[in-house]
Amino acid sequence: MSMIKASHGANLALHRPTAQGPETFTNELSRNTPSLYLSNKAVDGNADGTLYSHCSHTIDAPIMWWLVDLEDSCQIHSVALLNRDESSYRLQNFTIDIFRKDPRLEPTFPENFGQICAHQVDPVGASQWVELDCNNGPVTGQFVRIVKRSFEALTLCQVKF
Template sequence: KYESCMFLGYILHIPYICFQGNWASRGTVIQSSTSADMFAEKAIDGNRGLQQLDTGCSSTLNQTNPWWRVDLAHIYKVSRVVVTNRNDCCTEQINGAEIRIGNSLENKATTIPYIKHRCVSGESFGYSCGGMEGRYVNLIIPGDMKTLCVRWRFLEKVFYGLNAALWRTASQSSQFDDWISRYAVDGLRNSCSHTNPQTDPWWRVDLLNEYNVYRVAITNRDDYALNGAVIRVGNFPNNVYSNTICAVISTIPSGATANFSCKGIEGRYVIVHIPGELKTLTLCEVEVYGYLLGRSLL
């Protein structure tokens, strides 16, 4: 549904995944108050401000319950947030800060407090958010006479993000008429790949790099059944059965799109095949969501 990957740069840097691009810069940021010229936007401007605090950090005034918030514009599942503290005289100011994720703007902080942590001067700390859903990511420090000063965060999204299969190299075990394999990764759900009737037909996409694959979405034809098709992820392009099974398709209604959880299976290739004799495999779109294997988040 949300086909974008959020890399929230210096205050919020997400891969999602994952995939590259500073999407935080496209988000809307705000904070409860502003100290001098340390605006909320400075937390996502790409400047870490390690040498000069006011050039790269956002900061509130000394107040009750100071907060900072980014509006991601869509609802995401957030798996990881990384916070980097300031490195000058006042590193203790962030102690007790809470990371909150949710969809409500009530009290400028959303949902229940998720994480509290004591941060060390200039250091980064990563926190697992377990796929919490929300449009807003907040930092808030509860209490009187508090100041919130932050430099950057990473936000990792797992189930929704860029489609890693889009326009990648696809192939299939045979080709019926002009229904080429690439039609299953062209972003159009009304164009389909199609094999000839054969034993164990298969279709494969090369993601070019190894990914932790979390979700595969398959769009069925409006006059076809994919019952019994198997989705596999792995690094063996020429040996279907050496790759790990993500899911076995029981049924996908005609013309519908179904999602299958792969739980982070590692691999460069995603393969769909149907075991058996005189089988035909046709796919109208295959979407793959995950993040680059071994990607550094810091």
């Protein structure tokens, strides 16, 4: 497998396969529009930040996660996230970790950790971007996960690196 090095300004996550868990949030609106809140909303390139049309959203659970498969090994220097417009306080106290292999295949998933890129304690502002540099330099892997260990939903409007 070759390794791709992220170039400044490129978005390696754009339109890549994604997943989130433990489930996608549903409500009356999403039952009528099943494409709402799906994990792929965070890599569709639409930086609107409006929850109801352009963001991924999990249910509330002890461990919430969102994951993108870059489909090749990549060197990640930083990760940029766009927060939602409402209930923005929820995007706090999360970790970005990177795996060489699909962590969902491990029996300890989602409790296991990959190589830690960054941790964000403070809340990200409403409809704001935050760019987090990997703490110890670039991290190489194929799967990038954002994980939150608290009983609040994880919502991401865009993820790029």
